[in-house]
Amino acid sequence: MLLQDLNQKIINCNHCQLSTIRKHAVIGQGNSSSDMMLIGQSPGKVEDESNSLFVGPSGQIIDKLLVFAGVTRDDIYLTNLIKCILPKSRRPSHNEIRECSNYLDREIEIVDPRFIVPLGFHSTRYILGKYGLEKPDKNNFHKLFGKKIQLKGIIIYPLRHPTALFFNPSMGGIMKKNYSYLNIFLKT
Template identity: 45%
Template sequence: MEIDQLNSRIRSCSKCRLSETRTNAVCGEGDRDARIMLVAQSPGENEDEEGIMFIGPSGDVLDDLFDNSGMERDKIYMTNLLKCMLPDYRKPKQNEIETCSTYLDEEIEIVDPDILVPLGYYSTRYLFKKYDLSFDATFSDMIGELVLADDKKIYPLAHPASLLYDDSFEEEMKTHYEKLTDLLKPCRWYDICPMKRFYEEGKIERRWVELYCKGDWQSCVRYQKEEKGEYHPDSMLPNGEIKEELESIGDKR
């Protein structure tokens, strides 16, 4: 299989200086038909020793976050931006990212996930650049914000290991990881929602449907009102804005 051939190139790679200090180059793992791909920055010490992704304390935190959200490891594909450990946990250098990210690009092409979930600053910056998205907010403001990129969605999250150093944002992180399961299924109101009809008729942009109805539908104002049985006009967009042109269209039907 294509991915096996790619992994064998990764395991024997010596394209950059990190090959001199690693024990194992760590390949991606998981469902090769996954709709979600997690992209961490680089292997840690345990991963480097065993050649396996997300083991040791950070793997335990990830498993807890998944258990809490109902997500299963084998339903997603997990990989790294850099396949080899960084000595002394230093920051990655730009030339290392440029050299190694060709493997990630190949993985994205082969697995072809719908949703890319970069974990941490460097993976997020890389994916935003790859898809020509502006990267002008601070990373902490981007965490948990779903973004549309060509035929993919990008959902940046904090790396699970960050909870090992500071657990004050554990609840926030749990909420963000819980949304991973939401992203796998559309809003339960989608089939009867006027937004579906407006989109199919070309009256609203694709981003409304992709980012809300088939994305983070829990944050949709229409969804929230629907769940509470509160009135909301057809002309109300998922973010709560009223688009008056839609009012007249809805009224005619």
């Protein structure tokens, strides 16, 4: 399947209840030939309205982290686990993850990145499960962020979601350090 055919399916999708509240199902963006795919959770209000990925407050943070790392959006492919906005920023349900992750699975097949970088809890949890890796309990989950997981043919590198900085600005230092490895990986 071509990426443009997949994107058309996403744009027209009504497989879960989120289709009734969204303005746009926001498709992946960036360099589909890149070795690196970053996977956020879901579009926010600004993304839903503008039909663009990571352009709201979290987008401003990720752009700063990428600039610090020396990586441009053209160097990477960006997408989300859930393609439609979640009401009141609630967590995605099991059903929504099950339905929408089919699209992410196809994106991974098509883009075929060497580095898969899930951002935040839900995307990381999904990617760990997809590749048959043990999922730590919630209290220990944070230990995964910034740890490189080498599998046959791919590297999974979970990072904190940029919105983590809203709640805990003191994590700026460790997040800059962890994001800076993106550039190092791209050059290998």
